[in-house]
Amino acid sequence: MNHYFFKKGFIILILSIGLIFASKYNSNAQSNLEAGIRIGDGFSIDATFPLSKAPRLHTGFYIEDDFAFGTYFDWMFSLDGGPQGLKFFPGVGPEFYFGENFDFGIAGDFGVEYSFKFPVTIGIDWRPGFMITDSFNGYTKNWGFTARFRFVKA
Numbered sequence: 001m002n003h004y005f006f007k008k009g010f011i012i013l014i015l016s017i018g019l020i021f022a023s024k025y026n027s028n029a030q031s032n033l034e035a036g037i038r039i040g041d042g043f044s045i046d047a048t049f050p051l052s053k054a055p056r057l058h059t060g061f062y063i064e065d066d067f068a069f070g071t072y073f074d075w076m077f078s079l080d081g082g083p084q085g086l087k088f089f090p091g092v093g094p095e096f097y098f099g100e101n102f103d104f105g106i107a108g109d110f111g112v113e114y115s116f117k118f119p120v121t122i123g124i125d126w127r128p129g130f131m132i133t134d135s136f137n138g139y140t141k142n143w144g145f146t147a148r149f150r151f152v153k154a
Contacts, residue, residue, distance in 0.1 A: 031056035031076050033151045034121055040144030048074075048148065058091060058109055060127075066099030070127070072109035085115040095129060105131040107142070119150040 031050035038046040038060060045061040054076040062068035074091035078084075091109035096102070106129055113123025127142040 031074075032115070032121070034148035035151070036121075036146060036148030038125075038144040038146045041142050042144075044144070046146050046148060058089075058093075066097060068095060068097045070095035070107060072107070072127075074109055083114075085117075086112070087115070088112040101133075103131050103133045105129050105133075111146075113146065115150060121148045121150055122146065 031048065031052070031054060033049060035045070035047040038044040042062055042064040044063060047059050049057040049059070051057060056074050056076060058072045058074045060068075060070045060072075062070070070093060072091040072093035074089040076087050076089050078087050089109070089111055093107065093109065095105040095107050097105070107127045108129060109125060109127050111123050111125025113121050113125075115121045123146045125144055125146065127144070128138070128140040129142070130136050130138040
C-alpha cells in the first residue's frame, strides 16, 4: 500500500515541477504539423498536430511486443532570448495498450526539441506514467529520441 502512494506521489511531483518550470517561460513557441519516428525504450511512429500557436496534440503509435497508442496535450514554450527553433514542452495524456490484455494508463510527456530552418525537427523526451488498469503500477523508463518531418514552416 505504501509503495502505491510513493509511485502516485512521484508522478504527481514530476508533472507539477514540469508545469511550474514551464510557467516561467515564454509560450510563443510555434506548434507544427509533423510526422516521424521515436527511438528509445521502444520504437514508435510520432506525430504532432497544432491546436493553436502553442498547444498541440502529440501522438505516438508504439510498435513493440504489443501495439500501443498514446496521445498527449503538450504546452509549447521557448526561452526568452534563446535560440530560435528551440522549444520545450510539458504534457499529459492517455495511453492505450493492446496485447494479451487491454491496459489503460496516464502519462506525462516532457521534452525539448529543435526545429531546423529546413523541415526537420529533432528532440528528446520522457514519458513517465502509471497504469490505471494494472493496480496503478507506475513506470519511469520511457525515454526517446525523435526525428520528424515538418509539413508547416516553423
